[in-house]
Amino acid sequence: SQTIHQWPATLVQPVGSPLSLECTVEGTSNPNLYWYRQAAGRGLQLLFYSVGIGQISSEVPQNLSASRPQDRQFILSSKKLLLSDSGFYLCAWSQGLRNQPQHFGDGTRLSIL
Amino acid sequence: KNEVEQSPQNLTAQEGEFITINCSYSVGISALHWLQQHPGGGIVSLFMLSSGKKKHGRLIATINIQEKHSSLHITASHPRDSAVYICAVGTYNTDKLIFGTGTRLQVFP
Numbered sequence: 001s002q003t004i005h006q007w008p009a010t011l012v013q014p015v016g017s018p019l020s021l022e023c024t025v026e027g028t029s030n031p032n033l034y035w036y037r038q039a040a041g042r043g044l045q046l047l048f049y050s051v052g053i054g055q056i057s058s059e060v061p062q063n064l065s066a067s068r069p070q071d072r073q074f075i076l077s078s079k080k081l082l083l084s085d086s087g088f089y090l091c092a093w094s095q096g097l098r099n100q101p102q103h104f105g106d107g108t109r110l111s112i113l
Numbered sequence: 114k115n116e117v118e119q120s121p122q123n124l125t126a127q128e129g130e131f132i133t134i135n136c137s138y139s140v141g142i143s144a145l146h147w148l149q150q151h152p153g154g155g156i157v158s159l160f161m162l163s164s165g166k167k168k169h170g171r172l173i174a175t176i177n178i179q180e181k182h183s184s185l186h187i188t189a190s191h192p193r194d195s196a197v198y199i200c201a202v203g204t205y206n207t208d209k210l211i212f213g214t215g216t217r218l219q220v221f222p
Contacts, residue, residue: 032208038154043214044199051208059209088154099144099163099203102210104156 002027006091006105014113019064019078021108023091026072031093033074034102035066038088050074051096086112116140119200119213126220132187134216136200139181146210147174147185148199156199159185190220 006023013019025031035048048066049057056066063082067075074091091105120135136145147159160167160174162183167174171190176183187194197217201210 034209044201044210044212046209049209090154090156092156094208096208099161100208101146101158101161103158104148107154107156109154 002093002103004091004093004103004105006108008108009106010109010111012111012113013081015083016080019076019081019085019110021076021089021091021110023074023076023105024072025074025093028072028093028095030071030096032096032100033068034092034094035074035076036090036092038090038107040087044090048074048076081112083112086110115213116211117200117202117213119198119216121216122214124216124218126190126218128191128220128222130190130220132190132194132218132220134185134198134200134218136183136185136213137181138183138200138202138211140202140204140211142181142202143205144203145176145183146201146203147183148201150197150199150215152196159198187218192220192222195219 003026033050036044038044046059050068064078089108092102094100094102117138144161144163146161148156149159150156162176171188173186197215199215200213203210
């Protein structure tokens with residue numbers, strides 16, 4: 001069966017520090033991969049979307065970047081965190097076909113001090 | 114105006130009550146998703162539907178494509194149903210979803 005792992009679960013970082021959040025998927029190949037952010041009291045916002053290795057679409061201009069070095073690995077990064085980067089980050093995957101459900105990781109709660 | 118609107122934003126109920134959460138959308142869709150987010154933050158996909166009705170246990174999801182409206186019903190609600198319920202739509206020619214802001218449900222014993 002397919003599983004998605006996302007870590008860490010919580011993270012507290014100072015302003016200006018770097019960030020690396022990792023997401024891996026098992027039990028499937030060539031999935032679509034997604035990074036979402038959920039700010040307090042707001043809906044999910046799609047940050048990045050990938051249909052294959054090295055293929056990243058950015059949905060909103062921001063201080064973050066994403067990379068997909070392997071088929072089932074998706075990394076969210078920042079060189080210098082801002083206070084506004086605080087939030088709940090979720091990784092998700094879906095089969096690379098139309099109208100497939102998305103499967104979410106457990107999320108990372110990021111607090112910037 | 115958001116492309117996906119949910120109502121109500123917050124909902125409280127007594128155990129055993131019948132619950133209805135509504136979702137309206139303004140774009141052409143290929144499918145509509147209902148998701149459940151637990152207090153810890155984890156999200157579970159409940160339903161994906163493009164027409165008619167689906168049932169899973171005490172949960173029922175319906176969609177009316179002509180009216181661009183979907184409802185999620187919970188029969189015989191239980192405190193463990195307390196969560197945020199999120200509606201999301203997939204549009205044509207893309208695998209990306211547009212999310213509503215969620216409905217926070219609290220069921221009291």
